[in-house]
Amino acid sequence: MTVLSSIAKFTRGTFVPLLNMDARFTSLSLAYLRNDPVQLASYERVQLFEDWAMENSCALSIQDVQLVATLRNNEGFVAVQCRLHDPAHRINQTDISSFLSASETYPFKGLLMMTLTDLPWHEGAKNALGDVSVPTICLGRSDLENSAINWAYFARSGEVALIGEDPPKGDVTNSIHTTFVDTLAKFQTRRHGLRVLVSKTKIGRNLSTKTVDPTVPKISTSSVERGPFNLSATKVYADLDILFSLTWAGSQSYAYSKLYYRMAHQEFSEDRTVCFKPKRRNHIETLRLALPEFPPDATVFFRIDASAHGVGTIFVNRFDVAPQQADTGPTILADYNAAKEQTRAMVIQSEGGQKAALSHYPESLSIELTAGCNLTCSHCSSHGTAEVHDFHNRLQRFTPEGFALMADEVFPYLTSICLVGRGEPTFVSHQLWECVFEKAKQYNVLVSIVTNGLLLTKRLRAEHMPWVDTIMFSIDGYLSETMAANRGNVSLVTVVEALRHYDRLRRSTELARRPKLSVSFTLKRNNIAEFASFIEAVAQFKPDLVYSRHLLIFFEKQATETLLTSPEIANHYLAQAYRAMAKHNIPGDCPPIVAEAADRVPDPDVIKAMNYAFTSQRAQSAPIWEEQQDSLVPCLSDGVSDPIGDALMQSALMTRAPLNLSQLAATIDIKPDQPQPDALPPDRCIYFHRTGVLMADQSVVTCARPYAATVGRVGEGQSFAQVWNSKDMVQCRGDFGTDNEWSQCKECWYRESRYAGQRDSRSEQQAYEMDTAESSYDLRSWDFRDELDNEVRDVSAARKPGAR
Ligand SMILES: C[S@@+](CC[C@H](N)C(=O)[O-])C[C@H]1O[C@@H](n2cnc3c(N)ncnc32)[C@H](O)[C@@H]1O
Ligand code: SF4
Ligand code: SF4
Incomplete structure (x- = not known):
């Protein structure tokens, strides 16, 4: 039950018959502030204003303050306003002016607004906050929805229970529930004397400094x-x-x-x-x-x-x-997690020291389950013509048995895998799909998927979600016509529906680590004018990443579709898109602005024509992107069905697969670990220390660059460890940055796109910044026409200087 329906029920209930709507919302806010664990950490007491005023001999009557919260550690009082604004209401200056003056009437240490709207405030209201001398915190609908309070129970009884504290419904006899209820019972009996040591909270600290941003919810840390x-x-x-x-x-x-x-x-x-x-x-x-x-x-x-x-x-x-x-599920998982942590630390050492032979597995794998696809996108190297589509749909696919064998060796060390490649990862047998998630569950590995979205709704279920890291949807247009032209006549409506489905699914999970949603947009002459509008449209999903890249050229027709040869046009539209990303605070892996064309003004007639083509059609596609309120409402579990809890319980019952580095030890001489480097070089390979790349026939290539060299094949007696440290793989790493650097690395669009630097900024939680540093493109890094003709993956071609 959502907090909205809970309030509706609560406000209709008989236990508070005399209260008007605002007063009822005040009661609900009081219950929330007194019981929600996050709020409990900040406030030792919350009272009705009248009670507080009497106790503190305060003769004031402050308009618009309903509650007063007492901060922990004698840090003072916070005035609380409870207003039942409509969820569609944007707070304006009139709504808050009298409340803001409360800080002047009495020396409150902060102002807290409880409301039901999550929408951004009007500019006037935001500006008014700037004039207030104490911090102001706004808690909206999503804070209430996401609190630990069981709103369904509150609506029924008017009493507060935390989620999971309610007596279980129905006849519960199976062991999963018994264990859970036991844990709860233990927790509850100790809860009142709650021996929880919560240090100074972020809210507490904020109150002594002025930090006001009403659009960002404030959360305690502990x-x-x-x-x-x-x-x-x-x-x-x-x-x-x-x-x-x-x-x-x-x-x-x-x-x-x-x-x-x-x-x-x-x-x-x-x-x-x-x-x-x-x-x-x-x-x-x-x-x-x-x-x-x-x-x-x-x-x-x-x-x-x-x-x-x-x-x-x-x-x-x-x-x-x-x-x-004893070797029980929790011990095994603890050991695997320690192995993963150690692997991540060793990867950083190897990257920093540019090591060639590695004493660790990669921390992630990019896996091509199949080269086959259910679409024929015009720009796709593997399905863009009838001939290549047919060829790739006939190629060997991963078998569940092959996958399981490989996973048993490598997954204990992996943090994540990404399902991508020349085909569509959801276009595989049910057996293989479930095997991927079984292994992810067994070894606690997170799964990312790059997809066209068509089969996702069928494939992805709630019980997969604890192991989903990211779903990236490839959407190469804002207009349905552009999308259809670029993505094999696919319907934009269908893909946006899949996006909404996943967004709802991830919001209803109550996972600590939020399953991420990303979008991928391939930049071409026919869609770049739509890029900024596309970002505005997807902002409603609060994407975790916008990934875009210039078109890689595989076919003759693409030589005229790429914008690499028109950097001033690309710069013009990318600058618009980056402003939209900055406005919505969306991180990006996107091409940099090309510095050598940064001052060049594009031909106004060309821009006019491109804009006209877009704006004349835009009205038809706009409704497809229209924000739907329901997709933004997180839903709390109803306490009866709990597929995620069930899936987690199953994963706790697993048995151990071997965990040792002996396979790697056999391939190299393990050296004592080096200290962590201070910083990683920004121009580095983002693959060969960190991410292994496995193709559908179980061959391993150096990286995800198209036609990267094959360095071995897993299976038939060959372990992943052997291939990861094979002669060619070690040589590719060792030659990087030297005179012998392989031609594939000299002509690497990953390096030109400077993704390594962008990822560093993201991991440090820096906001996306438009990259205007020195940059230009070498067209040879983006042109694969020769390789397509031959499907060349052999090492001599990848290594040969001037191979083109
Ligand atoms: C090959 S697909 C495989 C995953 C999935 N089928 C999909 O479309 O998302 C991976 C990504 O490569 C992109 N892509 C395909 N051909 C491309 C090209 N010529 N240049 C740049 N990106 C391309 C796709 O748009 C997609 O985002
Ligand atoms: S959906 Fe992906 S793999 Fe399939 S044709 Fe399109 S880009 Fe290629
Ligand atoms: S081409 Fe070389 S530098 Fe580029 S990703 Fe591949 S291995 Fe790394």
């Missing part, structure tokens, strides 16, 4: 300390029961939580941490984390930080340190 623990064994695990409280908005930037450890003589430091991710938000979860080995009889202290980027609050109900555990 850190919890535990210890000392006197260890009786050297190999230990940390066992935790936690509740990770996080809003939907906060889940966008949530990446991971951290467990810090130190011995008595040490300080907490970034060198002594274990990263972990609770799977769900606002649910109680039991986690086991593998710790590094300690000396005998060590005394150890711990600190748990909710997140690296300051979102969410972690409530730790139980924290134990236990010696070597």
Whole structure:
């Protein structure tokens, strides 16, 4: 039940018969501020204004303040306004002026607005905030929706329970529920004395500085300390029961939580941490984390930080340190997660040191399940003509058995896989599709998918979501005509429906790490005028990434469709699109503005003609993109069906597959690990240390550049480790940046597009900036006409200087 329907029911209910609508919303806000774990961390008390005024001998009557919240640690009072604005209402200056003056009437430390609208404020209202001397926080519908409060129960009873606290409905006898209820019961009995150590909250800190942005929800962060623990064994695990409280908005930037450890003589430091991710938000979860080995009889202290980027609050109900555990699901998962963390650290060392032979697996794999496709996009190298379409649809596909064998070797070390390649990853057998997710579940690997979207609704179910990292939809037009022309006559309506379906699915999951939604847009002469409007249209989905790239040339017709030869036109429209991305704060992997043409004004007649062609048709396609309110409403689980919880429980029952680096050890001489580099070189290969690329016939290529050299094949006695350190793969890495650098690397459009630098900025959470630094393109990096003719993937062609 959503908070909206809960309020509707609540306001019709009999238990508060005399209250008007605003007063009822005040009651609901009071319940929320007093009980929601995030708010609890900030406020030790919340009262009706009248009660507070009497207690504090305050004779004032302040208009528009309904509640007063007392900050923890004697930090003062916050005035609260509760207004039942319509969700479609945008707050204007009149709505807030008398409330803002409350800060002058009484020395409140902050102002908090409770409302039901999430829409951006009118400019006048935003400007008015700038004149207020204390911070103002606005909590809207999504904060209420995403709180840990069970609104369905609240609507029924007028009482507050956190999600999962309600007595289970019906006859619950199976073990999954019993375990869950047991955990809950434990949590509940300890909850009232809640031994939760919440340090200074972000809200608390904000109140002493002036930071006002009403469009960004404010969320608490927390850190919890535990210890000392006197260890009786050297190999230990940390066992935790936690509740990770996080809003939907906060889940966008949530990446991971951290467990810090130190011995008595040490300080907490970034060198002594274990990263972990609770799977769900606002649910109680039991986690086991593998710790590094300690000396005998060590005394150890711990600190748990909710997140690296300051979102969410972690409530730790139980924290134990236990010696070597039996080989149960949680222990196995803990060991796999430790292996992944170690692999990620080693990848950074290898990239920083430009190592050629690697003592680690990649942290991710790009996997082509099939080269076949259900579409014939005109620009596609593998399906753009009847001949190549037919050829690629006949090529060998991954078999479930082959996939499982490869996964059992590599997945324990992988953080993620990306399903992409020459074909459509959803265009595979049900058996193979389910095998991918079974293995992802078994080894806790996240799955990204680049798709045309047509089969996604059928393929992707709620129970897959805990393992979905990103779904990237390829949409190469804002207009339905352009989309059809570029994407094999596909209907834009169908693809936008798939986008909405996925968006709803991801919003209803209550996962701590939000399944990401991205869009890909291939830049061509026929669609570049639409790019900025496309970004405005997809902004409603709050995409996590807009990925775009110039057209790679495979066919003669594409030589005239590419914009690489008209950089001033590309610059003109890219600048528009980047402004739209900056406005909506959407990160991008996009081509840079070409510096050598930055001052060149494009021919006004050409721009006029391109704009005219777009605007004359735009009205017909606009309704397809129209924002639909329902797709923006996150839904809380109803407490009866819980496919995600069920899937997670199953994954906790797994058995162990081998975990050792002996396969790699056999291929190279393992050297002691180097310290982490301070910074990675911005011009580097984004593949060969970090991401392995597997084709549908199980061959491994150096990277995802079209026609990259094949360096081996997995299967028939050959392990992935052997191919990852094969003679050719090691040589490709070693020759990079030297006089012997392979021609494929000299002519690499990934390097020209400077994705490595953009990814660095993104991982540091920097906003997208229009890149105007020195840049130009070498057309040879984008032209694959020769390779297409021969399907060349052999090493000598990739290596030969001046191969073209
Ligand atoms: C080959 S497809 C495979 C995944 C899936 N079938 C899809 O279309 O998203 C991967 C991406 O490559 C893009 N692509 C195909 N041909 C291209 C070309 N000639 N230049 C640039 N991008 C291209 C597609 O638009 C798509 O976004
Ligand atoms: S959907 Fe993807 S693989 Fe299929 S034709 Fe289009 S671009 Fe190529
Ligand atoms: S062509 Fe070379 S530099 Fe470019 S992605 Fe491939 S291996 Fe890396």
